[in-house]
Amino acid sequence: MGLGARRMVLTIWGLAAAVGAVPVAAQAQVSAEQRMAASKNCLSCHGVQRKIVGPAFKDIASKYADHPEAATRLADKIRNGGGGxxxxxxxxxxxxxxxxxxxxxxxxxxxxxxxG
Structure with a gap:
């Protein structure tokens, strides 16, 4: 195998390794909480950045972040639901x-x- 062929093989292997690593790197950036939100079906109705059926999580955060009891109220809504x-x-x-x-x-x- 000539030098040019070796370089091509190494380049192909390098690209294959890089492409294979992308899903692992992307998974590392997803938080445990986001994985939990997916497993508890929250992401069926709420997007992180956009509204689906319910409001986007970023919009909920914007609306409630400065409220002192926000986490308690949101936790209650998550468990017990609500409307209006x-x-x-x-x-x-x-x-x-x-x-x-x-x-x-x-x-x-x-x-x-x-x-924030």
Whole structure:
């Protein structure tokens, strides 16, 4: 194998390794809280940056970040549901989320305030 062929093989292997590493790197940037939000079906209705059925998490953070009881109130909404705050579609209760998980999710959502 000539020098040019060796370089091409090394380049191809290098590109293959780099492409294979992308999903691992991308997964590392997803927080434990975001993975929990996905596993508890929060992301079925809420996007981090955009509204789906419910408001975007960043919009929730913007609205409530300066409220002293925001995390407690959001944790309660996560577990027990609610309605009328963001429009006519109510948020259903989520009994699969325990109190500690609800608080962790609420604290995480509040960190998503733009510029925060």
């Amino acid at each position: 705050v963001w429009g006519p579609i109510p948020m259903p209760a989520n009994p699969k989320v325990n109190e500690a998980e609800a608080r962790q999710l609420a604290d995480w959502v509040l960190t998503l305030k733009p510029g």
